[in-house]
Amino acid sequence: MSAALEARDLGIALAGGNPLVERLSFDLTAGRTLGLVGESGSGKSLTAQALLGLLPADRFEVTGSLRILGEAPRNWARLRGSVIAMVFQEPRLALNPRMEVGRQIAEALELHRGMARAEARREAARWLDRVGIASARAEDRPAAFSGGMLQRICIAMALAAGPRILVADEPTTALDATVQAQVLDLVGDLRRELGLAVLLITHDLPLAAQRCDDLLVLYAGRPMESGPTDRVLRRPRHRYTEALIACARFPEEAGTPLAAIPGQVPLVTPPSIPPCVFADRCRFAREDCLERPYTWFPEGHACFHPCGEAP
Amino acid sequence: MILLEARGVRKAYQGRPVLAGVALALEEGRTLGLVGESGSGKTTFGRILMGLERPDAGEVLYRGAPMPPPRTPAWRALRRKIQAVHQDPAAVLNPGWTVQEALEEPFRVHGMSRAERRARIPALLDQVGLPGAVASRRPGELSGGQKQRVVIARALSLEPDLLFADEPVSALDTSVQAQILNLLMEVCRERGMAMVIVSHDIGVVRHMAERTLVLRDGAIVEEGPSQAVFDHPEHPFTRALVEALPRLGGA
Numbered sequence A: 001m002s003a004a005l006e007a008r009d010l011g012i013a014l015a016g017g018n019p020l021v022e023r024l025s026f027d028l029t030a031g032r033t034l035g036l037v038g039e040s041g042s043g044k045s046l047t048a049q050a051l052l053g054l055l056p057a058d059r060f061e062v063t064g065s066l067r068i069l070g071e072a073p074r075n076w077a078r079l080r081g082s083v084i085a086m087v088f089q090e091p092r093l094a095l096n097p098r099m100e101v102g103r104q105i106a107e108a109l110e111l112h113r114g115m116a117r118a119e120a121r122r123e124a125a126r127w128l129d130r131v132g133i134a135s136a137r138a139e140d141r142p143a144a145f146s147g148g149m150l151q152r153i154c155i156a157m158a159l160a161a162g163p164r165i166l167v168a169d170e171p172t173t174a175l176d177a178t179v180q181a182q183v184l185d186l187v188g189d190l191r192r193e194l195g196l197a198v199l200l201i202t203h204d205l206p207l208a209a210q211r212c213d214d215l216l217v218l219y220a221g222r223p224m225e226s227g228p229t230d231r232v233l234r235r236p237r238h239r240y241t242e243a244l245i246a247c248a249r250f251p252e253e254a255g256t257p258l259a260a261i262p263g264q265v266p267l268v269t270p271p272s273i274p275p276c277v278f279a280d281r282c283r284f285a286r287e288d289c290l291e292r293p294y295t296w297f298p299e300g301h302a303c304f305h306p307c308g309e310a311p
Numbered sequence B: 001m002i003l004l005e006a007r008g009v010r011k012a013y014q015g016r017p018v019l020a021g022v023a024l025a026l027e028e029g030r031t032l033g034l035v036g037e038s039g040s041g042k043t044t045f046g047r048i049l050m051g052l053e054r055p056d057a058g059e060v061l062y063r064g065a066p067m068p069p070p071r072t073p074a075w076r077a078l079r080r081k082i083q084a085v086h087q088d089p090a091a092v093l094n095p096g097w098t099v100q101e102a103l104e105e106p107f108r109v110h111g112m113s114r115a116e117r118r119a120r121i122p123a124l125l126d127q128v129g130l131p132g133a134v135a136s137r138r139p140g141e142l143s144g145g146q147k148q149r150v151v152i153a154r155a156l157s158l159e160p161d162l163l164f165a166d167e168p169v170s171a172l173d174t175s176v177q178a179q180i181l182n183l184l185m186e187v188c189r190e191r192g193m194a195m196v197i198v199s200h201d202i203g204v205v206r207h208m209a210e211r212t213l214v215l216r217d218g219a220i221v222e223e224g225p226s227q228a229v230f231d232h233p234e235h236p237f238t239r240a241l242v243e244a245l246p247r248l249g250g251a
């Protein structure tokens, strides 16, 4: 079956500047979830926005090829919402502060599913209920909701329009485990029943382990590793993936220092085709890591001295 | 000595009760975790503890004295010592200001010279793992986790006695999260800062807070040393929270 969304050699740069994202290729497939993980500032949200054609052309240069349902996207206004929907990382910025949340969802339903006003209103209430928000609160504006409630409202709005592809950028970071499970079960149902294809951006590795079929690990705007979730988390190949996973466990004894990768992710990737971007923070770096050009190996990673190999 | 105390705090919005009589006591230099269902009133309780909002009933005492009414001079003087990391950074960072301006502002308000202010910025950014070059950027040019770290740097800059940290690491990957949690632990230990930390991630709260309160529908349903609360939860709701937690399978 062909991919619902196909990204090939995607690149994002500030107009006239260094690349922020480079060489990114992946498929989103009906009924499956791809997890996008990686360090803060590594380009996950920019990638998400590029998939919906949301990066302003006067500021960003987007290169590579993108196909949605087999075609190069042209009419974004028709695709956005109804074919490909997005849950933004910052819900408060995604909602209109002056409009009742029920109305905002209903408008999406009128626009994308052609519903009449009264029907859209009922359907909006039903969606609020499905994400655990009392439908009586449909008349409230965004300011009257908690952070986690706003996240759920945004998820309801994205799903209500009945998209084929969902791009969800850290959609549950303010949800306790029980509500998070409720909301992600709902996404899981739609995946199974309607063949929704999902890109889930998350920093939460246990969550990714539970909800993603495949993982793509990004660092400084470049893919480091990809593969089936279980394989990537249990037997990482890239040294960066390994380091990221090592930071995910809390030690038994509370209050003790936590393991972190020393150093910082670079703000912009160096020009041209640079060597391994993780080299200055990698314990296993050798000279050739700084000399050989970035290479994507057929085993699904970009490390010259992968885990398991004698360093 | 008790730094912060809340007694019988009640709050309703448009007739809907949000906090139904909650209490806490926090000693100097101590850490307290606040967990609960989304919408259970954690942020609201925090706003009341910070004196940003008045409770409908009950009281909040800071060093034994009632919290002055919001935005009065007495309250402003206190605010230097009580800082918050807001749950959503987009709501507190002025979109028109550069990071530099956002970080300088608290110093300016508290009467520090321009040169002195400037000199402090690089170290503030570095401690939250941000390169100095972000100083000239505006919030719209930063990632979610970068904004969150600017907010943390700003809250710590005035060396508060009390920090209310509302989901301070919710947008951060495991490595940067560890770095920020280490920083918070260090500040608590070395400067004796007290902290109330809210997180949906039980692992974070168990590691960071000596004691934990579990909030549900505006009431405290369980309270105790964090390890005991999470390792042997008593209330069915706490148990459900712990059981619903996704886990990384054993490697």
Ligand SMILES: Nc1ncnc2c1ncn2[C@@H]1O[C@H](COP(=O)(O)OP(=O)(O)OP(=O)(O)O)[C@@H](O)[C@H]1O
Binding pocket: A014, A020, A038, A039, A040, A041, A042, A043, A044, A045, A046, A047, A089, A267, A268, B140, B141, B142, B143, B144, B145, B146, B171, B172, B173
């Ligand atoms: N409008 C912009 N102008 C300049 N730089 C930008 C802009 N937007 C993002 N960036 C930079 O691009 C990089 C990638 O940002 P992005 O928001 O995609 O990161 P992210 O992986 O989503 O991080 P996080 O996990 O913190 O949300 C960051 O270094 C960020 O500062």
Ligand SMILES: Nc1ncnc2c1ncn2[C@@H]1O[C@H](COP(=O)(O)OP(=O)(O)OP(=O)(O)O)[C@@H](O)[C@H]1O
Binding pocket: A143, A144, A145, A146, A147, A148, A149, A174, A175, B013, B014, B018, B036, B037, B038, B039, B040, B041, B042, B043, B044, B045, B087
């Ligand atoms: N300004 C307001 N007007 C009306 N209702 C409000 C207001 N602020 C908060 N509420 C309501 O109070 C309740 C508690 O909100 P609060 O933000 O304290 O929850 P929370 O525990 O922090 O949730 P989350 O974990 O999702 O951030 C929610 O039902 C919310 O809708």
Ligand code: SF4
Binding pocket: A238, A239, A240, A276, A277, A278, A279, A280, A282, A283, A284, A285, A286, A289, A302, A303, A304, A305, A306
């Ligand atoms: S390529 Fe070299 S520097 Fe980069 S992650 Fe692998 S071992 Fe480390």
Ligand SMILES: [Mg+2]
Binding pocket: A044, A045, A046, A089, A169, B143, B144, B145
């Ligand atoms: Mg992001």
Ligand SMILES: [Mg+2]
Binding pocket: A146, A147, A148, B042, B043, B044, B087, B166
């Ligand atoms: Mg909150």
